[in-house]
Amino acid sequence: MENNTSQNRVLGTSSVAYGSPVLIMGSGSIVGQMENEGPLAGNFDKVSDDKNDMFGEDSWEKAESALQKEAVALTLSKTCAETKDIRFLYAGDLLGQNIASSFGLVDYNIPLFGLYGACSTCGESLCLGSMSVAAGYADRVMSLTSSHFASAQKEFRYPLEYGGQRPLYASWTVTGSAAFLLQHVNASGKSVSGKTIKNEYEGKYQKKIGITGVTPGRIEDFGIKDSFNMGCAMAPAAAWTIATNLKDFGRKPQDYDAIFTGDLGSVGQQALFELLSQEGIDISDRHYDCGLLIYDTEKQDVHAGGSGCGCSAVVLSAYILPKLAKGEWKRVLFVPTGALLNKTSFNEGQNVPGIAHGVVIETVDEEGTDTK
Amino acid sequence: MENNTSQNRVLGTSSVAYGSPVLIMGSGSIVGQMENEGPLAGNFDKVSDDKNDMFGEDSWEKAESALQKEAVALTLSKTCAETKDIRFLYAGDLLGQNIASSFGLVDYNIPLFGLYGACSTCGESLCLGSMSVAAGYADRVMSLTSSHFASAQKEFRYPLEYGGQRPLYASWTVTGSAAFLLQHVNASGKSVSGKTIKNEYEGKYQKKIGITGVTPGRIEDFGIKDSFNMGCAMAPAAAWTIATNLKDFGRKPQDYDAIFTGDLGSVGQQALFELLSQEGIDISDRHYDCGLLIYDTEKQDVHAGGSGCGCSAVVLSAYILPKLAKGEWKRVLFVPTGALLNKTSFNEGQNVPGIAHGVVIETVDEEGTDTK
Numbered sequence: 155m156e157n158n159t160s161q162n163r164v165l166g167t168s169s170v171a172y173g174s175p176v177l178i179m180g181s182g183s184i185v186g187q188m189e190n191e192g193p194l195a196g197n198f199d200k201v202s203d204d205k206n207d208m209f210g211e212d213s214w215e216k217a218e219s220a221l222q223k224e225a226v227a228l229t230l231s232k233t234c235a236e237t238k239d240i241r242f243l244y245a246g247d248l249l250g251q252n253i254a255s256s257f258g259l260v261d262y263n264i265p266l267f268g269l270y271g272a273c274s275t276c277g278e279s280l281c282l283g284s285m286s287v288a289a290g291y292a293d294r295v296m297s298l299t300s301s302h303f304a305s306a307q308k309e310f311r312y313p314l315e316y317g318g319q320r321p322l323y324a325s326w327t328v329t330g331s332a333a334f335l336l337q338h339v340n341a342s343g344k345s346v347s348g349k350t351i352k353n354e355y356e357g358k359y360q361k362k363i364g365i366t367g368v369t370p371g372r373i374e375d376f377g378i379k380d381s382f383n384m385g386c387a388m389a390p391a392a393a394w395t396i397a398t399n400l401k402d403f404g405r406k407p408q409d410y411d412a413i414f415t416g417d418l419g420s421v422g423q424q425a426l427f428e429l430l431s432q433e434g435i436d437i438s439d440r441h442y443d444c445g446l447l448i449y450d451t452e453k454q455d456v457h458a459g460g461s462g463c464g465c466s467a468v469v470l471s472a473y474i475l476p477k478l479a480k481g482e483w484k485r486v487l488f489v490p491t492g493a494l495l496n497k498t499s500f501n502e503g504q505n506v507p508g509i510a511h512g513v514v515i516e517t518v519d520e521e522g523t524d525t526k
Numbered sequence: 527m528e529n530n531t532s533q534n535r536v537l538g539t540s541s542v543a544y545g546s547p548v549l550i551m552g553s554g555s556i557v558g559q560m561e562n563e564g565p566l567a568g569n570f571d572k573v574s575d576d577k578n579d580m581f582g583e584d585s586w587e588k589a590e591s592a593l594q595k596e597a598v599a600l601t602l603s604k605t606c607a608e609t610k611d612i613r614f615l616y617a618g619d620l621l622g623q624n625i626a627s628s629f630g631l632v633d634y635n636i637p638l639f640g641l642y643g644a645c646s647t648c649g650e651s652l653c654l655g656s657m658s659v660a661a662g663y664a665d666r667v668m669s670l671t672s673s674h675f676a677s678a679q680k681e682f683r684y685p686l687e688y689g690g691q692r693p694l695y696a697s698w699t700v701t702g703s704a705a706f707l708l709q710h711v712n713a714s715g716k717s718v719s720g721k722t723i724k725n726e727y728e729g730k731y732q733k734k735i736g737i738t739g740v741t742p743g744r745i746e747d748f749g750i751k752d753s754f755n756m757g758c759a760m761a762p763a764a765a766w767t768i769a770t771n772l773k774d775f776g777r778k779p780q781d782y783d784a785i786f787t788g789d790l791g792s793v794g795q796q797a798l799f800e801l802l803s804q805e806g807i808d809i810s811d812r813h814y815d816c817g818l819l820i821y822d823t824e825k826q827d828v829h830a831g832g833s834g835c836g837c838s839a840v841v842l843s844a845y846i847l848p849k850l851a852k853g854e855w856k857r858v859l860f861v862p863t864g865a866l867l868n869k870t871s872f873n874e875g876q877n878v879p880g881i882a883h884g885v886v887i888e889t890v891d892e893e894g895t896d897t898k
Contacts, residue, residue: 162662168613168637170663213874241540242742250622250681251868252642253876256745260879265540265742267650268642268881270624278639282654289661290534291542309622370614370637373628496623502585504625507632509640 162288166402168369174339175364175518176284179235179294180354182228183471184221185464186303186329192449197472198330199228207302207329215253218302221331221464222247222258225298229333232354237262238346240335241292244283246275247300248327248463249309250496254300264296272492273388273417274371275299276332276467277511280488283336284365284513293341294351300331301462310381310497323421324382325445326456330464332471336365355479362518363478366485369399369512373494376507381493381500384508385422385458388491391508392418393429395489399512400435407437411483414474416466416490416510417445419458444469444490466490478517485516534660538774540741546711547736547890548656551607551666552726554600555843556593557836558675558701564821569844570702571600579674579701587625590674593703593836594619594630597670601705604726609634610718612707613664616655618647619672620699620835621681622868626672636668644864645760645789646743647671648704648839649883652860655708656737656885665713666723672703673834682753682869696754697791697817698828702836704843708737727851734890735850738857741771741884745866748879753865753872756880757794757817757830760863763880764790765801767861771884772807779809783855786846788838788862788882789817791830816841816862838862850889857888 161173184200186207202209209220222245230236243262246269247254255268271278279297286292304314306327312318337351345351355363374390392415400406407413418426423443430437444466445459470488477483491510500506533545556572558579574581581592594617602608615634618641619626627640643650651669658664676686678699684690709723717723727735746762764787772778779785790798795815802809816838817831842860849855863882872878 164613164663215870215874216876241536246642248623249868250870251620251644251866253866253868253871256866256879256881257871257876260745260747263744265744266881267654267742270618270640270642272623282639285661285663286657289657289663291536291657291661370639372635372637373632375632494623494625494628496621496625498587498622499625499629502587504588504629507628509628509638 167398169367169399169402170285171367172288175366176287177337177339178363178365178475179335179337179351180229180233181332181334181471181475182225182232183332183468184224184228184330185468189328189330189448192454194448194473198468200224214302214305214308215249218247218254218300218305219258221300221302222254222298225331225333226262226296229296229335233335234345234349234352235335236345236347237264239294240264240296242267242286242295244269244279244295244297246270246279246463248306271509271511272494273461273463274490274492274509274511275463277490277513280334280365280513281368281370281511284368287336287338294335294337296333296335298331298333299463299467301327301464303327303329306462320457321382322457325384325417325419325458325461327462328448328460328465328468330468332467359479361479361481363475364516364518365513366516367403367514369395369402371395371510373507373509375505378506381495381506384461384493385419386425387493387506388508388510389418389422389425390429391510392426392489392491395510395512397430397433397435399487407435407440410440410485410487413437413441413487414489415443417461418443418491419445421458447473478515488513488515539770541739541771541774542657543739544660547738548659549709549711550735550847551707551709551723552601552605553704553706553843553847554597554604555704555840556596556600556702557840561700561702561820564826566820566845570840572596586674586677586680587621590619590626590672590677591630593672594626594670597703597705598634598668601668601707605707606717606721606724607707608717608719609636611666612636612668614639614658614667616641616651616667616669618642618651618835620678643881643883644866645833645835646862646864646881646883647835649862649885652706652737652885653740653742653883656740659708659710666707666709668705668707670703670705671835671839673699673836675699675701678834692829693754694829695793697756697789697830697833699834700820700832700837700840702840704839731851733851733853735847736888736890737885738888739886741767741774743767743882745879745881747877750878753867753878756833756865757791758797759865759878760880760882761790761794761797762801763882764798764861764863767882767884769802769805769807771859779807779812782812782857782859784812784814785809785859786861787815789833790815790863791817793830819845850887860885860887
């Protein structure tokens with residue numbers, strides 16, 4: 155395998171531009187029932203058949219592990235790859251000590267990098283996964299994240315049985331998981347067993363999709379102390395990552411057909427626009443928030459929108475990548491956003507800082523190079 | 527900066543051998559009082575001056591954050607580097623949602639990859655940090671981890687005030703943190719401010735030290751259910767990573783002057799030897815466990831030995847790296863070990879699987895290449 159690594163370029167404060175795109179070969183998504191009652195209904199690969207979203211398990215935590223296990227299985231199935239074709243997993247979730255990932259992935263026997271970036275983890279896993287592939291360390295890796303409404307409420311706020319009231323600026327944790335198979339542009343097209351590994355998007359739409367660069371984020375702390383108000387807690391981090399990405403790559407917002415944040419919701423979106431406007435950046439005509447895309451915030455009683463590690467992951471899998479593959483967009487900036495807290499830090503009166511990781515995703519031409 | 531990335535080699539199941547060593551420029555360690563009363567007393571850069579190891583803070587969690595903040599400060603100070611010289615941080619801890627790292631590192635404003643590999647996180651952070659530097663994505667990164675006895679007991683078992691009994695096969699969580707500054711062999715020797723960045727080991731011992739390869743680990747689950755018996759829970763993962771490292775690199779145990787596991791303790795060490803002997807591998811004449819090195823298990827009432835994210839980190843910083851720099855060893859395999867559980871998974875009766883990440887560390891000659 156030829157590496158192309160010498161053409162990777164280190165840019166500005168935090169970014170890397172890859173010499174060749176890291177191909178996204180396919181992605182599997184699984185969600186709860188409520189996620190399939192919103193605007194993206196029908197786009198997910200698998201939906202819970204149980205109104206409690208237990209996925210056949212007897213605890214919420216095990217249900218979330220089942221989500222990760224299934225997201226990997228769906229992705230392998232759609233691409234005709236096998237576990238031995240995947241050199242590394244980059245995975246994380248919201249539960250203490252990443253137990254959804256540990257117990258969901260144990261049976262696959264694939265070397266694992268456990269990650270924690272709160273709801274930004276989907277971005278972190280795509281950054282690290284694509285960096286590894288672009289460096290030639292692996293032909294194929296998988297990046298994945300999950301969240302589950304009930305396990306997250308128990309982990310961060312109150313168990314559902316307590317019946318606590320949620321303020322109107324709170325978001326609703328998405329029950330879902332999505333995995334992404336990333337492949338080196340020069341990797342063999344054959345599985346270890348000799349089967350041809352399929353590119354889901356090329357198969358459906360004659361277009362390939364790749365990650366062409368990343369902008370890992372840093373922690374931003376603007377002093378928010380309310381763990382329900384995650385949108386405002388994360389907006390400064392999203393603003394930093396978006397502004398840094400534009401500066402590092404020498405781009406304007408118009409160089410992206412769309413810019414996605416993870417789960418700022420309606421309240422955080424306004425904060426993001428205000429923070430960026432202070433730097434003379436206006437993304438309002440091309441900004442979407444995965445938390446606002448996944449639910450109908452008027453009809454579904456989710457208040458500020460969706461959130462969770464699974465939110466941006468399933469929206470990327472079920473909505474953004476297919477739109478790229480169809481040619482509706484050519485280049486997007488995907489910026490999952492995370493709020494850094496736990497029950498103890500909240501109870502001890504600490505702030506809720508945020509972090510956001512940026513991933514540039516584009517359609518790629520026949521030779522596997524950028525379209526632009 | 528020339529990359530040398532084309533000479534990085536992908537080996538076997540899980541390993542990468544770097545074309546040029548990733549230099550460890552320096553490392554800072556800070557520990558609690560008890561850690562400085564064991565066999566490594568006097569080797570640490572800073573020791574708590576408070577018998578409760580609060581490090582000036584009013585909660586155990588904040589004390590652990592103070593450890594991480596100080597480990598970075600010590601490492602920057604020893605190498606004359608500044609925060610702007612560090613492109614990425616790779617950090618993690620044992621607390622839910624990595625809050626020790628988030629709050630300890632927020633003020634440095636350096637892009638952060640939050641990691642969770644339980645007590646293997648020091649290995650994970652050195653793997654990912656060195657992979658990034660070897661790929662040419664950064665001139666310099668920092669890898670770090672921490673643990674605190676009191677915050678870990680509260681997080682995983684019982685708060686100290688409860689006075690719970692610890693079984694004899696339990697380990698004692700190390701209060702400590704260490705950071706490692708990794709630098710590309712071709713990076714400029716100048717800080718952003720124009721100061722010369724110093725190599726701690728070359729300065730003291732005329733020898734450089736580098737990471738020359740990695741073997742990221744996978745989850746191994748042998749059905750252990752007792753969260754106190756972490757040594758046995760982690761031994762299978764350590765055995766897998768050591769055996770895979772030897773196979774991938776085509777080496778015998780004798781090709782390493784020493785092989786270190788993270789925190790198997792006395793019970794887990796025996797399990798490791800038995801598991802490796804089933805594959806015809808005998809490392810008993812060159813195996814050390816960081817958990818057995820840091821405490822005097824006879825006199826310090828720690829039962830099976832030390833554990834925690836900080837254990838392997840401070841032993842590497844204060845003991846292993848100086849021995850390499852002095853020329854007592856030329857090549858070692860460093861394998862921090864982690865037990866994957868949280869309070870909920872334990873209470874719900876789930877197993878305690880393990881994971882271990884392998885890092886090859888060597889003295890390097892004048893030209894920055896391997897001595898062997």
